[in-house]
Amino acid sequence: MNTLFLKADSAGVKSAADLLANGEVVALPTETVYGLAGDATLESSVHKIFAAKERPSFDPLIVHVSSEILKHPNGPLKALVNQGILDSSILTWPHKESIEKSMSHFWPGPLTYVLPRGSRIPGAVTSGQSTVGIRMPSHPLFQAVLRQISFPLAAPSANRFGRISPTTAEHVKAELQNRIAGILDGGPCSVGVESSIISILNPLKITLLRPGKVSKVELEEYFQVPVGVQQTLGEQNQAQLAPGMLDQHYAPKKPLLLIPEPFDLAKDLPVQIKVANLSGKAAFLSQGPIPSELIAALNGEVHVLSSSSSLDEAAQNLFSEMRKLDEREDIHFIVADLPTEHSSGLAAAIADRLNRASINKPLRK
Ligand code: TXA
Ligand code: MG
Numbered sequence: 001m002n003t004l005f006l007k008a009d010s011a012g013v014k015s016a017a018d019l020l021a022n023g024e025v026v027a028l029p030t031e032t033v034y035g036l037a038g039d040a041t042l043e044s045s046v047h048k049i050f051a052a053k054e055r056p057s058f059d060p061l062i063v064h065v066s067s068e069i070l071k072h073p074n075g076p077l078k079a080l081v082n083q084g085i086l087d088s089s090i091l092t093w094p095h096k097e098s099i100e101k102s103m104s105h106f107w108p109g110p111l112t113y114v115l116p117r118g119s120r121i122p123g124a125v126t127s128g129q130s131t132v133g134i135r136m137p138s139h140p141l142f143q144a145v146l147r148q149i150s151f152p153l154a155a156p157s158a159n160r161f162g163r164i165s166p167t168t169a170e171h172v173k174a175e176l177q178n179r180i181a182g183i184l185d186g187g188p189c190s191v192g193v194e195s196s197i198i199s200i201l202n203p204l205k206i207t208l209l210r211p212g213k214v215s216k217v218e219l220e221e222y223f224q225v226p227v228g229v230q231q232t233l234g235e236q237n238q239a240q241l242a243p244g245m246l247d248q249h250y251a252p253k254k255p256l257l258l259i260p261e262p263f264d265l266a267k268d269l270p271v272q273i274k275v276a277n278l279s280g281k282a283a284f285l286s287q288g289p290i291p292s293e294l295i296a297a298l299n300g301e302v303h304v305l306s307s308s309s310s311l312d313e314a315a316q317n318l319f320s321e322m323r324k325l326d327e328r329e330d331i332h333f334i335v336a337d338l339p340t341e342h343s344s345g346l347a348a349a350i351a352d353r354l355n356r357a358s359i360n361k362p363l364r365k
Pocket of ligand 2: 156157165
């Protein structure tokens with residue numbers, strides 16, 4: 001299949017919308033990462049998404065909805081129920097108003113809600129589960145496409161299964177060229193890591209399934225209830241696993257050694273490299289600037305995610321730097337450190353993605 005490269009203008013948006021209305025799949029930019037979109041209500045489109053990504057059918061997709069939903073006179077939940085995206089049972093939940101208000105607060109933006117699935121969403125989207133992940137992306141191009149079609153869009157990250165998520169149209173091309181109908185080029189993504197995912201149950205119980213820019217603390221402050229965190233990786237039945245919860249995810253092809261904290265780089269790193277049986281030239285992926293004597297001790301090259309130690313910048317650059325290093329033939333393995341700050345959403349998200357990409361997985365929840 002010949003992949004069309006579409007520009008970020010009204011003609012590009014229209015072509016993307018036309019392809020989607022014809023049941024094709026098209027990569028679209030979101031504020032987090034590029035998504036591979038298809039009609040969420042059409043089983044054949046959903047199958048095309050799974051096939052292009054080589055994604056196993058047990059890993060459910062997120063459904064992306066238009067920001068027009070926030071303007072519905074009876075509120076976003078009623079709008080989602082009317083459109084067959086959510087099940088009407090949610091309208092009887094005692095906490096429905098608080099959920100609804102939170103949607104107006106966090107949307108459009110990088111937060112996905114896992115809620116009871118409506119009848120218009122086929123089981124193929126949700127891997128047969130009775131819940132569906134829903135998100136309203138804030139990217140203007142994604143929203144412009146949604147305004148031109150009459151169905152929501154299922155869209156996982158536009159990478160082959162288990163690989164690094166794409167944050168530019170070039171990354172999507174490298175992953176999926178000639179497997180999908182089109183790529184709409186919206187430039188680099190502003191957030192850089194995937195949305196936070198929460199599941200909400202009745203009676204009110206909120207669990208953070210995947211860390212993202214919206215943090216656990218922010219959610220607790222907003223909802224005024226404790227927010228649980230999905231338990232340790234790999235300890236659950238895969239069919240029920242949420243959010244990229246597979247151990248091997250976001251992975252470069254090269255070994256990535258993640259250094260735990262606290263850590264004396266100059267003294268401990270050579271030991272760790274030896275224990276992990278790594279040899280050859282290393283690239284050090286650093287959250288911020290590191291002292292020059294350490295650079296010398298590392299005997300490799302240093303790639304700084306943010307020279308001002310900004311988490312926003314580090315998150316924006318994380319996947320593209322990992323991808324660059326992965327493509328370099330003269331580099332044999334990657335060493336990475338963790339954000340020094342722990343409480344913010346982006347710090348948790350960066351730590352989570354690095355941990356999943358690493359061979360040593362130093363973080364345990
Ligand atoms: O930021 C994002 O969320 C990006 C952009 C494109 O919107 N999308 C994304 O999709 O990261 P994906 O497929 O790479 O990751 C979605 C995760 C999956 O790993 C899946 O397990 C989880 O969301 N998920 C989807 N529906 C779910 C459900 N009903 N219950 C539990 N987890 C669900
Ligand atoms: Mg993904």
